[in-house]
Amino acid sequence: MLEDKNEKPVSELDELGEFGLIKHLTQNIKLQNSSSLKGVGDDAAVIEYTNKQTVVTTDLLVEGIHFDMLYMPMKHLGYKAVSVNLSDVYAMNAMPKQITVSLAVSNRMSVEALEELYDGILLACNIYGVDLVGGDTTSSTSGLIISITALGEGEKDKLVYRDGAKENDLICVSGDLGGAFMGLQLLEREKQIYNENPKVQPDFSGYDYVLERQLKPEPRKDVIDMFAEIGVKPTAMIDVSDGLSSDLIHICQQSEVGCTIYEDKIPLDFTTINVAEEMKLDPVVCALNGGEDYELLFTISLDDYEKIKDQKRVAVIGHITADKESYQFVSKSEQVQELTAQGWNAILKKG
Amino acid sequence: MLEDKNEKPVSELDELGEFGLIKHLTQNIKLQNSSSLKGVGDDAAVIEYTNKQTVVTTDLLVEGIHFDMLYMPMKHLGYKAVSVNLSDVYAMNAMPKQITVSLAVSNRMSVEALEELYDGILLACNIYGVDLVGGDTTSSTSGLIISITALGEGEKDKLVYRDGAKENDLICVSGDLGGAFMGLQLLEREKQIYNENPKVQPDFSGYDYVLERQLKPEPRKDVIDMFAEIGVKPTAMIDVSDGLSSDLIHICQQSEVGCTIYEDKIPLDFTTINVAEEMKLDPVVCALNGGEDYELLFTISLDDYEKIKDQKRVAVIGHITADKESYQFVSKSEQVQELTAQGWNAILKKG
Numbered sequence: 001m002l003e004d005k006n007e008k009p010v011s012e013l014d015e016l017g018e019f020g021l022i023k024h025l026t027q028n029i030k031l032q033n034s035s036s037l038k039g040v041g042d043d044a045a046v047i048e049y050t051n052k053q054t055v056v057t058t059d060l061l062v063e064g065i066h067f068d069m070l071y072m073p074m075k076h077l078g079y080k081a082v083s084v085n086l087s088d089v090y091a092m093n094a095m096p097k098q099i100t101v102s103l104a105v106s107n108r109m110s111v112e113a114l115e116e117l118y119d120g121i122l123l124a125c126n127i128y129g130v131d132l133v134g135g136d137t138t139s140s141t142s143g144l145i146i147s148i149t150a151l152g153e154g155e156k157d158k159l160v161y162r163d164g165a166k167e168n169d170l171i172c173v174s175g176d177l178g179g180a181f182m183g184l185q186l187l188e189r190e191k192q193i194y195n196e197n198p199k200v201q202p203d204f205s206g207y208d209y210v211l212e213r214q215l216k217p218e219p220r221k222d223v224i225d226m227f228a229e230i231g232v233k234p235t236a237m238i239d240v241s242d243g244l245s246s247d248l249i250h251i252c253q254q255s256e257v258g259c260t261i262y263e264d265k266i267p268l269d270f271t272t273i274n275v276a277e278e279m280k281l282d283p284v285v286c287a288l289n290g291g292e293d294y295e296l297l298f299t300i301s302l303d304d305y306e307k308i309k310d311q312k313r314v315a316v317i318g319h320i321t322a323d324k325e326s327y328q329f330v331s332k333s334e335q336v337q338e339l340t341a342q343g344w345n346a347i348l349k350k351g
Numbered sequence: 352m353l354e355d356k357n358e359k360p361v362s363e364l365d366e367l368g369e370f371g372l373i374k375h376l377t378q379n380i381k382l383q384n385s386s387s388l389k390g391v392g393d394d395a396a397v398i399e400y401t402n403k404q405t406v407v408t409t410d411l412l413v414e415g416i417h418f419d420m421l422y423m424p425m426k427h428l429g430y431k432a433v434s435v436n437l438s439d440v441y442a443m444n445a446m447p448k449q450i451t452v453s454l455a456v457s458n459r460m461s462v463e464a465l466e467e468l469y470d471g472i473l474l475a476c477n478i479y480g481v482d483l484v485g486g487d488t489t490s491s492t493s494g495l496i497i498s499i500t501a502l503g504e505g506e507k508d509k510l511v512y513r514d515g516a517k518e519n520d521l522i523c524v525s526g527d528l529g530g531a532f533m534g535l536q537l538l539e540r541e542k543q544i545y546n547e548n549p550k551v552q553p554d555f556s557g558y559d560y561v562l563e564r565q566l567k568p569e570p571r572k573d574v575i576d577m578f579a580e581i582g583v584k585p586t587a588m589i590d591v592s593d594g595l596s597s598d599l600i601h602i603c604q605q606s607e608v609g610c611t612i613y614e615d616k617i618p619l620d621f622t623t624i625n626v627a628e629e630m631k632l633d634p635v636v637c638a639l640n641g642g643e644d645y646e647l648l649f650t651i652s653l654d655d656y657e658k659i660k661d662q663k664r665v666a667v668i669g670h671i672t673a674d675k676e677s678y679q680f681v682s683k684s685e686q687v688q689e690l691t692a693q694g695w696n697a698i699l700k701k702g
Contacts, residue, residue, distance in 0.1 A: 042605075044407055044445070046505075047405040056500075091394035092393070102409050
């Protein structure tokens with residue numbers, strides 16, 4: 001898993017040139033959505049969503065800031081870059097349909113590495129029913145940069161914003177939290193060991209779950225499908241990219257409400273708890289501030305509780321309050337603390 | 352004009368943080384298009400084009416590859432980054448309505464420099480009637496990276512692709528060519544002088560036109576408006592970003608046709624000719640291969656000649672032929688040469 005993808009300087013990229021590279025990477029793309037009228041190859045792509053609203057979101061991933069090529073396999077990187085964008089579209093209760101992908105690539109990278117990156121991008125596209133319809137490829141003076149824009153469609157009265165949470169609404173989250181952060185900590189630990197002695201091979205057995213959470217997150221299309229099936233429209237929704245605390249505070253600030261959540265309700269996976277204990281970190285603090293889980297955090301009306309209470313993929317973790325500057329966290333010992341949007345730096349200082 | 356924007360390391364960016372930065376830069380944005388339903392501030396922006404098709408294009412600009420901060424004023428850079436994207440939308444015979452802007456910023460940059468960049472971005476948005484609806488701001492390990500995606504709307508039967516050129520169609524281009532390349536050569540020359548002796552101030556008097564062509568290109572909305580007014584729909588269209596040769600060959604390859612263009616028809620500005628002569632370059636070669644003019648290159652049916660012949664902003668430079676691998680350039684002395692997509696490297700080697 002640990003390898004230096006920069007060790008083999010290749011000139012193939014220069015030989016292919018910009019046009020050749022785009023053509024090479026996009027030649028096998030087949031459009032699958034009827035709304036994708038024209039894909040790669042003209043000045044712009046053309047899309048038509050009949051009687052739907054268009055949702056647009058964009059993300060920029062920078063080598064050395066958002067990913068480390070030493071432990072991030074290229075295929076996973078491509079997959080994750082798409083996942084994080086689709087997650088934003090799902091968080092609007094909309095369906096992603098198209099993406100554009102722009103890359104800045106240093107000529108230290110091999111064509112094979114870029115092919116793997118595209119394999120990951122196209123795998124995610126296939127799994128989530130999305131077409132790659134355009135993009136730009138250019139040189140980089142330093143590392144790899146990936147910019148993805150996702151477009152999706154939603155019905156006008158089904159879109160969910162961040163500002164609709166009301167007093168007494170239930171706060172829910174899908175899946176479990178903190179795993180992606182624990183995966184990152186494991187990878188960072190092994191990287192240090194590798195840097196000190198490249199002959200020691202990392203042993204990740206038993207840690208698969210948290211590594212996958214970090215390296216290959218899945219956006220929660222299934223939760224959006226569930227909303228349609230059970231007839232629930234959340235009052236507010238966001239995806240958990242910065243961490244539960246920070247993202248819940250976003251909802252509260254935009255909805256002008258407060259919240260109370262309960263430590264014993266926060267969903268944690270067994271592996272996350274084990275790794276956290278091994279690393280002497282509090283798994284709940286990791287769930288609150290770790291981020292990158294790409295779960296959906298949403299609020300529903302109390303009236304919808306019956307519809308959602310037996311859904312195994314969703315946990316009810318608290319409720320919305322009227323007091324708009326109060327963000328409360330109730331610990332297992334029933335102590336009340338203030339939630340703050342502190343991010344992952346705070347975990348390591350505490351931990 | 353020549354200044355090192357990196358000389359003042361500031362920590363304000365770190366103090367503002369990512370959320371603070373986005374908020375700071377986007378707080379005064381007012382949406383102006385009825386199709387922009389939701390802008391910055393949620394997981395995604397929401398757009399609705401009633402009964403129109405959506406056009407999407409994206410570009411990535413990398414410091415050191417696409418721009419040099421030494422001679423590119425930040426406001427111009429922002430303006431140009433928007434212009435080049437809008438140009439792609441106009442080249443579909445569509446109207447741009449929204450953009451998203453993602454930035455990767457090194458913490459060497461000051462908040463003031465970013466404000467200037469956004470001033471330029473928003474100035475272009477205002478002039479061309481476009482809303483900034485979303486984006487992402489992140490750290491960069493090296494230089495500045497700007498990724499812009501533009502969305503626009505077009506009527507289904509009015510969109511113009513690259514693949515519709517037919518035998519006998521007339522080849523037309525708006526404005527004049529080669530100016531942006533000459534502007535770049537001037538700036539590069541002054542940069543060398545500056546690097547050798549920073550006390551020598553550059554003298555650009557009389558060169559304003561070509562400098563503006565390079566630093567602050569204007570996308571040709573007026574030409575698209577003209578098509579609507581005079582009732583002409585081009586058969587194929589592209590914007591001149593790589594150079595006349597290369598972009599005309601794109602049209603021919605996608606339309607499976609050939610072309611003949613005439614040296615004496617290629618529109619050149621007086622300043623472009625003067626600067627080229629001063630630098631011992633052939634201005635026509637610069638027009639063919641220089642690129643970055645962001646003019647519209649299009650083909651029209653012979654039947655539309657009467658409608659377009661008196662339009663001062665358009666020149667007819669040749670015609671489409673049936674011979675699909677023949678791209679002919681007829682010189683003033685009536686010699687026939689083969690056009691090749693060689694780009695600007697070729698000019699300097701020849702020159």
